[in-house]
Each structure stands twice: as structure tokens, then as C-alpha cells.
Amino acid sequence: MPMWGGRFDKSTDALVRRFNASLPFDKRLYNEDISGSIAWARGLQHAGMLTSDEGERIVSGLEQVRAEFDNGTFEFHEWDEDIHTAVERRLTEIIGGLGGKLHTGRSRNDQVATDFRLWVMRACDRLSEHVVSLQRALLISAEEHLNTAMPGYTHLQPAQPITWGHWVLAHFWPLARDRQRLAHARAQSATLPLGSGALAGSAFPVDRAALADALGFSEISQNSIDAVSDRDFAADFLYSAAMLGIHLSRLSEQLILFNSAEFGFVIVDDAYATGSSLLPQKKNPDTLELTRGKSGRLIGCLAGLLATLKGLPTAYDKDMQEDKEPLFNAADTLELALPVMGGVISTLQLRPEKMAARLQSGMLASDLADYLVKRAVPFREAHELVGNVVRLAEGRAVALAELSLSELQSVSTDFEADALDVFDMQAALNRRKLVGGTSPEALQQQLRAAWTQVS
Ligand code: ARG
Numbered sequence: 001m002p003m004w005g006g007r008f009d010k011s012t013d014a015l016v017r018r019f020n021a022s023l024p025f026d027k028r029l030y031n032e033d034i035s036g037s038i039a040w041a042r043g044l045q046h047a048g049m050l051t052s053d054e055g056e057r058i059v060s061g062l063e064q065v066r067a068e069f070d071n072g073t074f075e076f077h078e079w080d081e082d083i084h085t086a087v088e089r090r091l092t093e094i095i096g097g098l099g100g101k102l103h104t105g106r107s108r109n110d111q112v113a114t115d116f117r118l119w120v121m122r123a124c125d126r127l128s129e130h131v132v133s134l135q136r137a138l139l140i141s142a143e144e145h146l147n148t149a150m151p152g153y154t155h156l157q158p159a160q161p162i163t164w165g166h167w168v169l170a171h172f173w174p175l176a177r178d179r180q181r182l183a184h185a186r187a188q189s190a191t192l193p194l195g196s197g198a199l200a201g202s203a204f205p206v207d208r209a210a211l212a213d214a215l216g217f218s219e220i221s222q223n224s225i226d227a228v229s230d231r232d233f234a235a236d237f238l239y240s241a242a243m244l245g246i247h248l249s250r251l252s253e254q255l256i257l258f259n260s261a262e263f264g265f266v267i268v269d270d271a272y273a274t275g276s277s278l279l280p281q282k283k284n285p286d287t288l289e290l291t292r293g294k295s296g297r298l299i300g301c302l303a304g305l306l307a308t309l310k311g312l313p314t315a316y317d318k319d320m321q322e323d324k325e326p327l328f329n330a331a332d333t334l335e336l337a338l339p340v341m342g343g344v345i346s347t348l349q350l351r352p353e354k355m356a357a358r359l360q361s362g363m364l365a366s367d368l369a370d371y372l373v374k375r376a377v378p379f380r381e382a383h384e385l386v387g388n389v390v391r392l393a394e395g396r397a398v399a400l401a402e403l404s405l406s407e408l409q410s411v412s413t414d415f416e417a418d419a420l421d422v423f424d425m426q427a428a429l430n431r432r433k434l435v436g437g438t439s440p441e442a443l444q445q446q447l448r449a450a451w452t453q454v455s
Contacts, residue, residue: 003085022082022321025328029083030069032118033111034062036194037087039214040106043195043206049104058102061095062087082321083115084108105197105204109228109316113193116324118215120237123331124186128179130338131244135175135454137345142168142447147440149425150265150355151363156257158363161425164350166438169446174247176453181240189233192217196224199315228316231309234323238302241330245298248341252288255344259285264354269347272340287344291337298333301326361401361423365390367431368400371422375414385412 002012012020038059045055065087068074080086085108092099146165151158192215195201195208201224208220221227258265268285276282308322365386372382388411393400401423408415421427433439436446 002079002081003088017081020081020318022324023076023080023086025325026083026112027076027086028328029115029119029324030074030087031066032115032122033083033087034066034069035118035215036111036114037091037102038062039211040111040194040206041102042214043208043211044101044104044204046207046210047205049204049206050101054098054101057095057098058091061091061099064094065090082108082112084111105202105206106194107196107198107228109198110193110196110202110224112320113196113228113230114215116327117189117191117193117217117233120189120233120327121186121216123327124182124189124237124240127241127244127331127334127338128182130335130342131175131179131182132454134338134342134345135172135450137342138168138172138175139447139450139454141345141348142172142443142450145350145352146443146447147429148350148352148355149359149429150352151358151360152438158358158360160363160366161359161428162438163429163443164352164355165443165447169443169450171247171251172450175244176450178240178244178247181236181243185233185236185240187218188236190216190218191227191230191233192220193224193227193230196221196227199225199228225315229312229314229320231305231320231323234327235302235305235309237327238298238305238330241334242295242298242302244334245295245330245337248337249292249295251341252292255348256285256288256292259288263358265351265358267349267351268344269349271347272344287340291341294333294337298330301330359425361399362390362393364423364425364428365400367422367428368419371419372412372414377412377414385414 041050041055041058041062044050045052050058065074068090074086074090076086077089080089088099088102091102142165145168146163148164149161150164150167152160152162152167192208192212194211194215195206197203212218212220221230255266255268257263259268268283268288270283272285272287273283274286276284305323305326308319312319368389369379369382369386372385373379377385389400389403389408392407392411393403396403401420405415405417405420408419430439433442435442
């Protein structure tokens, strides 16, 4: 029978029992649930609601339940509706009727919110560590090829020369922001709802601040109604997860392109690729495609939770049971996707010769305009003049650097003999020395700043 059978004449319909149950997914909260219950039992004991002997027996019973979960011997019962009822049912089997005192002054509403917050706090810590590992892999790649020149793209059109180090570091900083978002989600989760009861607060004098300390929360909630209905922390977590997914997806997309025969800038290691069942020659970057695809799921998890929360009346409603699966799903997805991406990055083979082959002097058209600017030509005019130079080169089907000085001078007499020196790629890279730029010094500085974030 369920825990709440007293006022019912009939037993729940079998399908409804399945429909109502959250056990299939919330059983993974057993550790948090048992920790929360132990803290609550101690709280009741200090409040004089349990003798110290009763407190000890409940706590050791709960530790025994935890051990059964840990070693895989815990047996679920057909009437176990969720993890909370399963733990309490088993506790009562072990220690007898005394187990029935544990739920004094507590509701599953404050209990589940407490368990879930604890779980989210831990998930944030785990994900953050995974993000750091990926960031380190990116930094090592950046370090190895800090000054390897490659084309930089905007609109996926060749734009200006950059370096591999610069490009890889561009994927480091979004992850640094993701870690800040995870830290924010963790901080939002660290408010203790326990002691809120069903919604109106608990009538027993349990010390909530002591509960918070015991469980690792940094604050206690100030409004019991809000405390049992607040799932903002879950939305914060899913937003962080969705953003992480988007960043991984963009990195994947770009690597898929770079790994294609058309670009050929990188080779994804065999360990991170798969074959085609029909086409023997194929080696597909499935890992990256899946990472890109899974970002859709992560966005869906966030959108799903927000839709569930919208329009709920104050305090707990059963809709809220739908909060857990998207978070578990998102966390599990990222706990695989992040280390997989780390592996892709650390085994990635670069082909600097292919990158170099794609560097065309046309990518230095803006440097040619800057050359005129240094001769006091206003930038807009310089832009127009270099546009004419580009047209001239296109008309002759040659690269910009292949134009002669006299051809340049046919466009503007401000071009002098040294104008052709502009087409030195390395010099163009060297010129971009402002913080954040692609010059070797700026990149060294950026790399140092990046390392301080992950060491
Ligand atoms: N299984 C429920 C959940 O995950 C626990 C809270 C149920 N509370 C209630 N009053 N029915 O949300």
C-alpha cells in the first residue's frame, strides 16, 4: 500500500501507479535523500522530537539503507512510488515502527526540493571539472600550434589570416563563461528548503541553519511557499547546460568542416571517428556530429522545464515531478560529450601545410587599405581604392600580390614601392598586437591569461 493510503477506499489503478511513479528516474537521488533524512533526524533529535537513542537508531538504519543502495542489494517494492517513500519504507522494515517518526514535520515537498538541489550542486561541480579538462586540452593544442598560420573566416568566407592558437583559444573563453554560469547555478541551488513542510512551514522547532550547515547549503530559504515551488536553480542549471551544448556544437561544426576533404586542415583521430557500412572509403566524424546534434536535446531540456513551470500556481504541484528527467538527461549528456570532445581535441592532427595553402594575398586587402591610411588617406577612401585594386586583380585573374607596382599606382599614386611588402603574411599577423589579437606576443599574453583560469 502507498504511504498515504489512509483516506482512500480503493487502490490506485495499475496504470496510474506507473504514471504517477517517479522512482524509475529519481532513484538516483538516493544518496541525497538519505543525507537529507539523516540531517532531518538529527534536527528532530535536537528539537527534542526524538530521543537520542531514537535518533541514533534512525540514522544507523538510514546508513544501512544507503549501504544497500551502494552495494546494489536494495530491493524496490511494487508500492514504492518515489525514492523518498522507498527509503522510508525500507528504513521502517529495518528499524520497525520508529522509522515512521522520521517524516515528523517534513513533507515530500521540502524533501524533494532539498534532494534535488543537493544533486544539482554536485552535478555543477562534476560538469565544471569536465569543462576544465576540455579547456586544458584546448590550451595544449593552442600552445603546440600557437603561431601556425591559417585563414580566418567570417560568413565562412576567407577574411584575414589568424593562427591555430588564436582560433583554438576562441573556443576556450566561451567555456570559461560556461563555468561561471555553472557556478551561478550552483550558488542558486545552495539555498535550503528543508523545514518548509508542505508549504506553510514546519511546526516543530528544528534548527534550519544547522540543517543547512550539515548538508552544505550556504543559505536557508526565507519563504516556505516559495521554497517548495522554486525551480529557478534547475532552470539556471539547464541554461548553463544548453549554452555549453551550443558551444560544443559550434566547435564541432567547425571541426567537421576543417576535417572535410575540402578544407583538410585537421584529421580527426580514428578513435573518434566511425566508418560507413556501405562506403568503405569513408571515415565519418560522427562524434562531432553527435555532439552538434545533442545540443538540440540540451536546448529541449531547458525549453521543456520552462514550459512545465510556466503557469503553475504557488507551492508544489505534481507537474514539478517533471523537473528531474531533463536535468538528469542534460547532465548525463554533457558528462559524456565533454570528455569525448576533450579526446577529439587532444588527438587531433593538424595539417599546417593545408592551412598555409589556403592563405591568399586577397586576405590582406584590408592591410593594403591600412597602408594607404598610414599615408593619410581617409579609411573610407582607402577602402574604395583597394576595392578597385581587387577588381583589377579579379579582372586579370591573378592574386592581389601578383599585381605590379605600376598596376597599384594606376589606382592610387599613394602606393609606393613598399606597398607590396604588405603581402607578407607573417608581418600581417605580427601587426595585430593589441590585447586579444593574433600577433605572437598578444597570443602569448592570452595563453598566460587562459592558463590562470584552469590552474
Ligand atoms: N516524487 C515527487 C517529485 O518528484 C515527490 C514530491 C511529491 N509530493 C507530493 N506531495 N506528492 O516531485
